[in-house]
Amino acid sequence: MNSFEINKIVMAFLLTILVVFGISGLTEIVYEDHELESNAYPIEVKTAAAASDDDDEEEQGPTLASLLAVSSVDKGEKIFKKCKACHTVDNGGKNLVGPNLWNIVGRAKGSVEGFAYSSGMTAKGGDWSYEDLDAFLKKPKDFIDGTKMSFAGLKKTADRAATIAYLRSLSDAPMDLPAEAAETVDATEVDPATVD
Structure with a gap:
């Protein structure tokens, strides 16, 4: 393998790194990252008190x-x-x-x-x-x-x-x-x- 072939491989590698980092930097410029005031899709989280209320509801059916x-x-x-x-x-x-x-x-x-x-x-x-x-x-x-x-x-x-x-x-x-x-x-x- 001659030096010309090695230069082509190194250039391809460097060009790939440049493209990856360039796209990453470009997306940060185009798409602004900002914190939302509230979740777009609210997620309900049961507290221990709510879970115990659910258990009470389960037991309210007919008795054993x-x-x-x-x-x-x-x-x-x-x-x-x-x-x-x-x-x-x-x-x-x-x-x-x-x-x-x-x-x-x-x-x-x-x-x-x-x-x-x-x-x-x-x-x-x-x-x-x-x-x-x-x-x-x-x-x-x-x-x-x-x-x-x-x-x-x-x-x-x-x-x-x-x-x-x-x-x-x-x-x-x-x-x-x-x-x-x-x-x-x-x-x-x-x-x-x-x-x-």
């Missing part, structure tokens, strides 16, 4: 007790199919990744013989009430810190109520429905299909 009174056990059984990979429901059934759930409603938390519960579950204590089951099914990791259960949860209140109604049916002596559901709710009052 009223949904339990009208929930379909068949719908709950269909929803529960997601859980069958980890749980059995037969009376005296074996434990899988999760414990057997026969007679879970009203049973003490972390009480299935031969199942190795997380420390969070054993420390929680108490019995599985309807409200506790609802909170656990909504988001297990929020209800029991350090739970081994990897299930993300059921977002819809009606789905959780149907699942709890199904779990309630898995017992020789199902626990009574909450007093509010047993006394005041007419089955035509709440349509679980319209909730969440």
